[in-house]
Amino acid sequence: MDNRNWTALNELILTGITDHPDLQAPFFGLFLNIYVTSVLGNMSMIVLTKVNNRLQTPMYFFLRHLAFTDLGYSAAMGPKMLANIVTNQNTIPYKWCATQLAFFIVFIISELFILSAMAYDRYVAISNPLLYSVVMSPRVCWVLVTIPYLYNTFLSLITTIKIFISSFCVLVSYTLILAAILRMNSADGRHKAFSTCRSHLTVVVILYGTLFFMYVQPKSSHSFESDKLASVFYTLVIPMLNSMIYSLRNKEVKGALHRIWNNVCKLCL
Template structure:
């Protein structure tokens, strides 16, 4: 982070702060949207913290799958903190400003957590593959050391992606316009404001994002192709049900995360498309972090059993 701060101080842009437009400029919609997203933010914080505490307090949930779910909830909790409070302020303030340094810091942490989540979801797909296709070797293959290594690599890749994007953004100059058509500092709305060439940024974004998506999606696709192949050869209906049950929650999460993310960033060159991407980004930045704890709780018998066990301990 020292490098990031030093690079920020060396930027020679004449713009010292940005104005975040938020989701809407219609005054009559601000209060209802403020209440709606305040409820969403509260549910996200409570849901993810509750799931993290539940996994921590129940020894029967100390397995590789729940270790990954714990980290997924931690990431969802953290990256909702990065921009949601600032977003809520846009509904109650006439002019929601953010300093240049604050904008770059927000961009860095948002990219760090969102890229880390992508790799954690990939690690979870591999975990499900081992659990279903190699059940006898599961404890050996998915040992605590391997699980920690997978999580470390996920955070490391998230950090590297965030550093590349933020470093490329800091090198740009921002001269006159400082109004960001978004509720947070995101890559493409910022590129539209730059008065210098953004070719390198667009090239790096295409390379880094494209590589990450291709690698993650390829691993997830291969994992589930092998799982499907294995399920087809299962003779027991109970084995079918168990296999699909352990994968169902992850498939829903991956579909929501990648589906809404692709809608937000597809062809982001024009002003109209960036404006549309702002609304699509609501799904993966605000709805997905809120829904993940519900998906992994309501669809999971082990979690529901742990909830009942913890509630009984609390009541007694």
Template sequence: MVLTKGNQSAGTTFILLGFSEFLDLQKPLFMVFLIIYTVTVVGNLGMIMIIRINPKLHTPMYFFLSHLSFVDFCYSTIVTPKLLENLVVEDKAISFTGCIMQFFLACVFAIAETFMLVVMAYDRFVAVCNPLFYTVIMSPKFCASLVAGPYTWGIAASLTLTYFLLTLSFCGSRIINNFVCEHSVIVSISCSDPYISQLLCFAIAVFNEASSLVIILTTYIFIFHTVIKMSSDGGRQKAFSTCASHLTAIAIFHGTVLFLYCVPSSKNSGLIVKIGSEFYTVVIPMLNPLIYSLRNKDVKETVRKLITYSMQF
């Protein structure tokens, strides 16, 4: 029976295969992903708390970092609990509504993270290239506007893609060969023409990746040019130090995205995409707070004080 759009689609279910082809690894994978998710939650919520309680960290750079941590926490929480559930239960079903909601929310925060990294690059550009006007340019109102941008575009783009997914009908196989409801796997099991939906997804993805990388690369060209002209070695080192964590996060995030786009079509590509998607959706949200905390003296000092304080009670 063909499952058409509207009420009939809302009543169907999909099967998320996840890593079910590796039956012997279900429990080890569950433990690994549970540890990763625990570190992700503690790391990102801990980063937000540290930024809030330490007055030294009440600056635009850490304001943006707290939002990056919030985005990472939400993104991981949308994907990982369902992945963990599917590793320990036999019924790997997800409702049509649940699948669409997972896609929508994951899309919102994935796009928000893409442009939150752009906002952080602009912040570093102003700090290094216009230090005397930094506090004037990066006013609280302007910072709030910069943060609102990634969320607004994320919601708008995700609503557009979700709307066109809802116009599709589904019949035949309901099996999704992935652990998350991504756009490509949803349209792959549709029995209606997904051309418009695929075209929109491609256009939005290319726009997001191209525009964000162009802005980031442009800002860092100006940053490096300014740093090279600095006469003080200390100033040079400080400038590079403040940018190093952000550059690391950018390299990991965009490197993974570009890798997924460039996976060749072959019999092994499904597994490669699945592993790449796992890194993109589960591992990166764990890495970001570690990257920023390990290279930051103020963050490490706040963590030490919290640990010392907690050990006294």
């Protein structure tokens, strides 16, 4: 027998956000506020679209699952990052890191598929409004979210391929949406169609713009610090922005929140 000393890999060293101790406390306060806002915003969106009868439509069904995926991948990374800032220990157990990465991959790639489903939903609503309720039936909606969840759970390690496939689906869907809008004869109809997709387009541009910045920037301007900044942005900031964009720019959601707030005030009085 060849006796050798084998060292088991028990933990990994994380790079951390910054090497300056004076910035640890400000970063902790900033990221804690972002994370709490993200969690509260997305949980509110999930509950609101579930209990309010006026929000029981395919668009809000997909929005509820988008909030769920935002909540999932921010929860997969946020608490550990905040704990590392507080303890000043940039290490993570190997098995914990593998579990964390698996959950993050499932949720982030599921979000790309859900954005594709939302794009298809808006395309059907614009191009064929008379058959919208038939095409986007509850069964179809459940299929469009259940299959990605199962598929990404099973194949959560194949990240690069899945991201490019999802990106292609979103690109094709919005190309069809743009073509359907441009075919409209009425300027007022085109304006209403763009207004319908405005919030979703904003979310898509922010998410894919961040990924584009990370992977397509030239080598001459590429830096490890910019990668860390971009990773923090799509891990914590984007889930918070998604809930704010879909709530603050949506009249039905704001109306539902206003009614709930009035009911709470009446109960308190």
